[in-house]
Amino acid sequence: MSPRGQIFLVLWGVIFMALYGIACIFVMHLWPPPSPLRPDDEVAQFYLDNSVSLRVGACVALAVAGFNIPIASVVTYQMVRLGRRVLPWAIVHAMGSAMMTMWLALPPMLWGGAAFTPERAPALTRLMSDFAWLAFITSISHFVFQACAFAYVCLSRKVDSPYFPRWLGYLTVWSFAITEIGVFAMLIKEGPFAWNGLFGFWSPVIAAFLWWYAMAYVFVKNLRTEVAAGDAGDADHTQQAEGTYVAAR
Amino acid sequence: MSQHAEAIKPPPALAPGDRPRVPGEPGVWVLILSDLILFGVFFVVLAYYRMHHGPEFSASQTVLSRGIATANTVVLVTSGLLIAIAVRRARAHQDATLPFRAGIVGGVVFMTLKITEYMLEIGHGATFSSNVFFSLYYGYTCIHLMHVVFGVAVLLIVSPSLRAVGAGSGRSEDLANVESAASFWHLVDVLWIALYALLYLI
Numbered sequence: 001m002s003p004r005g006q007i008f009l010v011l012w013g014v015i016f017m018a019l020y021g022i023a024c025i026f027v028m029h030l031w032p033p034p035s036p037l038r039p040d041d042e043v044a045q046f047y048l049d050n051s052v053s054l055r056v057g058a059c060v061a062l063a064v065a066g067f068n069i070p071i072a073s074v075v076t077y078q079m080v081r082l083g084r085r086v087l088p089w090a091i092v093h094a095m096g097s098a099m100m101t102m103w104l105a106l107p108p109m110l111w112g113g114a115a116f117t118p119e120r121a122p123a124l125t126r127l128m129s130d131f132a133w134l135a136f137i138t139s140i141s142h143f144v145f146q147a148c149a150f151a152y153v154c155l156s157r158k159v160d161s162p163y164f165p166r167w168l169g170y171l172t173v174w175s176f177a178i179t180e181i182g183v184f185a186m187l188i189k190e191g192p193f194a195w196n197g198l199f200g201f202w203s204p205v206i207a208a209f210l211w212w213y214a215m216a217y218v219f220v221k222n223l224r225t226e227v228a229a230g231d232a233g234d235a236d237h238t239q240q241a242e243g244t245y246v247a248a249r
Numbered sequence: 250m251s252q253h254a255e256a257i258k259p260p261p262a263l264a265p266g267d268r269p270r271v272p273g274e275p276g277v278w279v280l281i282l283s284d285l286i287l288f289g290v291f292f293v294v295l296a297y298y299r300m301h302h303g304p305e306f307s308a309s310q311t312v313l314s315r316g317i318a319t320a321n322t323v324v325l326v327t328s329g330l331l332i333a334i335a336v337r338r339a340r341a342h343q344d345a346t347l348p349f350r351a352g353i354v355g356g357v358v359f360m361t362l363k364i365t366e367y368m369l370e371i372g373h374g375a376t377f378s379s380n381v382f383f384s385l386y387y388g389y390t391c392i393h394l395m396h397v398v399f400g401v402a403v404l405l406i407v408s409p410s411l412r413a414v415g416a417g418s419g420r421s422e423d424l425a426n427v428e429s430a431a432s433f434w435h436l437v438d439v440l441w442i443a444l445y446a447l448l449y450l451i
Contacts, residue, residue, distance in 0.1 A: 023332050045422060069335045128384050157422055165276075165278040166274065167275065167276040169276065170276045170280040171279055171280075171283070172281045173280060174283045174284065174287075175278075175398050177392075177395070178287065181388075181392065184377070184384075184388055187377045187384075188377060188378045188384045189378075190381065191298070191381040191385070192294050192298075192384075192385070192388075193377075193384050193385075193388050198290070198294055199294075199388065203290075205289075
């Protein structure tokens with residue numbers, strides 16, 4: 001795929017990511033999260049009062065929840081360019097990224113489902129709401145593969161590519177570690193580790209968005225360089241952008 | 250000059266024209282500084298909840314094993330010292346294997362003592378969901394423990410680089426690897442000292 005096409009994919013993902021946040025904050029009014037300690041009646045009343053906006057917001061969020069896929073596809077392609085030795089990591093990255101999308105799509109589906117028939121028994125609505133929040137906050141099982149593969153390629157001494165700078169590898173390690181803290185929300189309903197707490201929600205969401213945007217920035221910057229080099233007929237620069245994997249290191 | 254003083258020399262001063270450099274590589278300091286910021290936030294949150302749950306915090310602290318935590322502090326600080334000695338020896342092209350391995354063993358001892366402490370505290374009925382204090386205690390110390398595990402793993406991975414640097418056959422990236430791993434280990438050390446003071450002493 002041409003560098004211009006890859007820029008399109010990355011920006012597609014970035015815009016969809018922003019729309020996902022907008023849907024959750026301004027349409028569904030779900031971010032910041034409510035307390036896990038709310039009684040059943042209060043939870044059910046929220047879904048009853050906001051049934052329309054929740055379902056509309058769920059439609060938007062579901063439409064854009066796959067934002068990780070176009071970004072990850074460009075990253076995976078750049079890994080594949082490095083050669084056969086990096087191919088297993090590219091596969092891990094691709095699979096982890098694709099599977100992770102499931103955990104971004106499931107919560108809006110559950111929020112919308114809870115708002116679909118809000119007149120039901122409050123305990124059932126509470127069940128769906130709890131499931132949605134825990135699915136969103138504690139689902140760490142697949143992002144770990146995307147993050148580890150990306151961090152490995154960035155930090156490997158054998159890789160020399162402008163798309164995978166070492167500082168971004170360290171940022172990936174840090175962001176991934178912070179997002180993993182969210183799993184503690186399964187164990188407690190109040191305090192900073194709960195799903196509405198500083199470490200359960202705010203830190204992981206901020207760290208994840210920061211990382212995605214940093215990665216998008218690095219990739220778009222280097223893709224633009226490739227576009228310019230290609231337009232100028234600069235074969236050397238294009239070759240340099242492709243990166244190398246030096247097995248002898 | 251005594252034999253001991255000659256054995257461990259400080260690194261050579263910069264010659265005119267040399268560019269100063271950070272230990273390890275600049276990227277690892279992105280990780281270290283961002284981790285320091287994260288733990289800084291941890292400490293502010295702890296202070297906030299202590300203000301609002303003072304009696305609960307004081308009562309909960311009595312369940313903690315201050316003796317084991319103190320022993321762990323000695324172990325980790327000693328481990329940090331041994332790693333620092335190892336790096337200095339390696340830079341002077343001397344055999345640094347013994348202090349380096351001893352430093353790694355210190356990390357393993359820390360993990361063992363910490364898990365033992367957890368088992369004692371859980372045996373007393375103090376779990377993650379008992380109250381806010383214990384959610385912070387287990388959360389913060391578990392995250393620190395993961396840093397210890399990661400730090401030990403990284404120290405083991407850079408052991409060949411340390412041997413190469415000590416033998417005088419290392420490349421510049423070998424020294425960067427060793428210094429990066431050691432810098433991260435000192436971060437782990439510093440974080441524990443702060444956690445020990447805030448969770449056990451104050």
